[in-house]
Amino acid sequence: MLQAIAEGIYPAKLWKYRPNNNFTDDIFQSQALYFPYPPQLNDPFDCQIQPISCTPAEVTAFVHQNNAGRSSADLRAMVAEATKNPAGFRRSINESMRKYINKLGVCSFTTNFDNLLMWAHYTESHKGLCLGFDVAQDPELFITPLKVRYAPTYPVYNHLTESAQIADKVLAVKSDHWIYEEEVRVVKSPMPANQKVSFNPLALREVLFGYNMPVNERRRIKHLAKKNGFGHTIFKQAVISPNSYSLTFVTC
Known part of the structure; x- marks a missing residue:
């Protein structure tokens, strides 16, 4: 400093x-x-912020990085749920970010x-x-x-x-x-x-x-x-x- x-x-x-x-x-x-x-x-x-879309690859990487210790089956299910409802996933992420900020x-x-x-x-x-x-x-x-x-x-x-x-x-x-x-x-x-x-x-x-x-x-x-x-x-x-x-x- x-x-x-x-x-x-x-x-x-x-x-x-x-x-x-x-x-x-x-x-x-x-x-x-x-x-x-x-x-x-x-x-x-x-x-x-300006809301933006998330690619499936970004969603997959994010889920894996933030859920260490979960089983492979759980991770696949979470990715599937997020990609099936991208609007809901983005909303959830934005709400989480807003609470943090x-x-x-x-x-x-x-x-x-x-x-x-x-x-x-x-x-x-x-x-x-x-x-x-x-x-x-x-x-x-x-x-x-x-x-x-x-x-x-x-x-x-x-x-x-x-x-x-x-x-x-x-x-x-x-x-x-x-x-x-x-x-x-x-x-x-x-x-x-x-x-x-x-x-x-x-x-x-x-x-x-x-x-x-x-x-x-x-x-x-x-x-x-x-x-x-x-x-x-x-x-x-x-x-x-x-x-x-x-x-x-x-x-x-």
């Missing part, structure tokens, strides 16, 4: 936009990040901390904040970051032959409407009951306050962070450029 960061394969820093609310306070208080399940993501088109925890980050659309959409019109994480300070948390690809159609994925690629083929593809997000995802399984994963406090290097965050809230969050083990964290305030549609950030 650290070598991949040094070689530029993985990002050295990841950012997370947040509104100013109790759930964000909890990140500082619990030193943990929430990992929603795919059905909890804000895009109902997320983690979808829906139990994965997905935490979203971005490589861009000054995206005006992200500040508007995810921080309640610049009233929230953006958390900056140093990936090398907590490689266990961030392994393995998936850089999201953006496409006009659902990805094509064959669970019978590509099950090892489920994360890259299904979880790392979104509609190209979201391309501005430059999203990087971290996926965890299994998830604890509260869906929260602890992180090393040293990994949180910066907190950027939105332009519209009130001064008293900036002070409150700084106090909250320092009280909970983030005395090393740098805090900055967004400033609107007088000459262009852009933000700069000054230490506060």
Whole structure:
């Protein structure tokens, strides 16, 4: 992981936009990040696939690979049943895959901390904040970051032959409407009951306050962070450029 960061394969820093609310306070208080399940993501088109047909050879290989220890007669009967009702078999496989995916925890980050659309959409019109994480300070948390690809159609994925690629083929593809997000995802399984994963406090290097965050809230969050083990964290305030549609950030 650290070598991949040094070689530029993985990002050295990841950012997370947040509104100013109790759930964000909890990140500082619990030193943990929430990992929603795919059905909890804000895009109902997320983690979808294009259904495809399975060849008899693929069905046979899949049955044999996933039923080790069964007798030859049982395997032949299972293959016969699957090929006799291919629609039902595909439906069963897709339901199984969907159940697996829906139990994965997905935490979203971005490589861009000054995206005006992200500040508007995810921080309640610049009233929230953006958390900056140093990936090398907590490689266990961030392994393995998936850089999201953006496409006009659902990805094509064959669970019978590509099950090892489920994360890259299904979880790392979104509609190209979201391309501005430059999203990087971290996926965890299994998830604890509260869906929260602890992180090393040293990994949180910066907190950027939105332009519209009130001064008293900036002070409150700084106090909250320092009280909970983030005395090393740098805090900055967004400033609107007088000459262009852009933000700069000054230490506060």
